[in-house]
Amino acid sequence: MDTSRRPTLKDVARAAGVSLASASYAINGSGSVGEATRAHILQVAAGLGYRPNTSAKAMKTGRTGALGLVLPDLTNPFFPSLAQAVLQTARRQGYNVLLADTGGALEEERTAIRFLIDQGVDGLLWFPIDDTNPKGRRPAPEMDRIPVVVLDRNLPDHDVVLADYALGGRLAAEHLIAAGHVEIGVISGPHAASSARDRTEGAVQIIQQNARLAWQVENAFSLDLDPTAQTALARREVTAVIAGSDMIAIGAIRHLQNLGLAVPDDVSVIGFDDIPWAALNNPPLTTIDMPIEAMVVSAIETLVQRIAEGPGARRRTVFDVSLVERASVRSIG
Template sequence: MSNDPAEVKSTKRVTLKDVAKAAEVSLASASYAINGTGSVGEQVRAHVLKIAETLGYRQNLSARAMRTGRTGTLGLILPDFANPFFITLAQSVMRNARAQGYCVFVTDTEGDQKQERNALNLMIERGVDGIVWFPVRDLDNGAALTSDTPTVVIDRTVGGIEQVHADYRAGGRLAAEHLVALGHTRIGVISGPMSVLSMRERCAGAIAYIEQHAELAFNLATAFSYDLESNVCKAIEQREATAIFAGADLIGLGVIQHATRCGLSVPDDLSVVGFDDIPWAQISTPPLTTIEMPVEEMAAEAIDALLRRIDSRAQPRRKVVFETALIVRQSTSRYL
């Protein structure tokens, strides 16, 4: 058996100069056409791009990063891919970033703050141009964690960093208004973990309206899961309320599932409203009435704000708040 290494033929990498020569344009014009910059006509741009594709030209991103100081990449850090809300958000962020010519690296921290810190460090070490971050928890000051890398936070309250939010309190109020308008007078509230302001706000909005116009049957907390806490299950079983506002869709779907197990009909015996409008809300039995989070608009704003910060670190830090909306489906009905 021969110990000689296998012979591999080397293939020369196609350069921008090769593209310019084949297209019979200047190197500058080829660069403008490839990068979508400069003042070349659309006919020339299309011609150069066709030649580049024919030759198999690929941009040398490492060289471009050294030349421009940018990698053309963004980081997206999310807390829990088990929740379909974050899958929807990730798709929206990536779609908006792609429209701006950026590639997105995505990671899930599994709700663990140590993993979250590691993810931030890794994104920064890999040289992403900026980070969209959905933290596990609210933080008094997160600026030190992201160092000099432009960062925008979604949903959480984090000091020192630009933020994109929805009007959670108004969303909770919309849910309560809907249930009261249907004639419900004993309404329960089931929250998720109250360690984050957005959950506290959505429940506070609902509770404030219920206490003014009806009776708050109970105010209980559970995890973001179908598997409800025993005290929550008991409240459902004993029919303490004719309607329930759930602080998240996953909780609302869990309520429907447990109510059905107990022989209750949703919405005839129990009306349920969720919050987030995850894709599963439309296909549950019955489909879940919920408060829509404007995910696409929030993602677009997060990317726009991040690119502004990448272009100018001196941009003032803002907190942008989007309106929520009530989506009425078949999990709520009039109480007779």
């Protein structure tokens, strides 16, 4: 074989002493070929450095074996964890993943989606920036050409995979109230996202029934607190704060410490998401955990089914969340 060119399937078949059909069956994991023969062919292919020609396969089947993943902000540690779960799960399904980060900008989101579709992805996992105008939310008309599964946002025209965010808000509020806190503040995430609104509404409902909502402000999913959040914390009228995400919670803890207040001795703080930083924070952060791996598995299974079978009745899958108790909440009862 000419070592200057890329090995072909014919080269594999010739070196393994089998038919071209058997070599194809072994490489693609299909057809009728014995396990010993399959193992032999794969060993020969590896020795030759054979790699399937995905372009040729795409021309033949109309599929590339790639999925697109669109995320809003990779600077938030929640999203690299999510991306890793997607990559691992997709790999087990036989897919590669092309990743795009939109930086929280709608125009970048539109560009990223068009780029991934132009690259020929077979389906799209989409974590939208927001869902303030959910009806018909489709940044690019090209999205009609491929299956799309939405993560975290409740868009009515798509298959969606969500967590029970309102339950998370209720669990956070109930935990603080059970610890004796009566004066509670809420720093929510951006209300452009229904997940942030649901978290806030769940928490506020419980607080208003069983304690006092001292204040409620809105903040980006960021360590940097908006002036309204800084001012609210500086008033020193709460013993506990519920944050709309772990990033907000860690930012709130930093600001409280800059004010000379101790967490949790002076103010307890609870977050949402259970990002990797949560357990490493000082103090370790009490938070609400979302089952990211299970959500990703569900999303990819749905997407792969849509790729294989075509459109069907809209699927909406909701996962429970749970409280993770650490050291940022103190009992004052």
